[in-house]
Amino acid sequence: QVRLVESGGGVVQPGGSLRLSCAASGFSFSNYGMHWVRRAPGKGLEWVAFIWNDGTNKFYGDSVKGRFTISRDNSKKTLYLQMNSLRGEDTAVYYCATELVVVAGSTWGQGTLVTVSS
């Protein structure tokens, strides 16, 4: 079945870096644009970044622009989020999700927790 599994979360000090991965299975990964979305404790959903299916275009939310980089390896069916210069306000559960398409809808992973703390 269609599945997304995030990994790479953990505890990191302010100013540190972390790379998240999202492994896809059960669908044609290279046909879908992909998102990263996060939810900080006590807050709502925040869209983080989006990448086209072929990786040629990338878009970022203002709060992460210049610090985070979204990328993908279609041969490995894997999405990545490289997070640099991490701040306390980046503490959140990070989800990967497929772009929304008619009928198929949008699939989300279970999320991975990133905690930025000294």
Place this chain on the structure above:
Amino acid sequence: DIQMTQSPSSLSASVGDRVTITCRASQVISNYLAWYQQRPGTSPKLLIYAATTLQLGVPSRFSGSASGTDFTLTISSVQPEDVATYYCQKYNSAPFTFGPGTTVHIK
């Protein structure tokens, strides 16, 4: 950038009540509006896309409507399993902004 607002921020309803949540876009987004449900401790789940189209498998008590830049999610008869936070999201172009969310409680 287009801003998304939602009201109310939270509500409490009795089982069987009709519940309405409103989302407003600061500019025209056509009908590129989705509604998500996030139950405590779970990932978001798509309920409605294109403002009014029910995603496969979603109970028919959920419905969406649109009028210009105003969008509405209605639960015709709220059930205990509908306790969750509901988010609208624009998806016509980046940034793919979410509304701040509406939390539904059961009395």
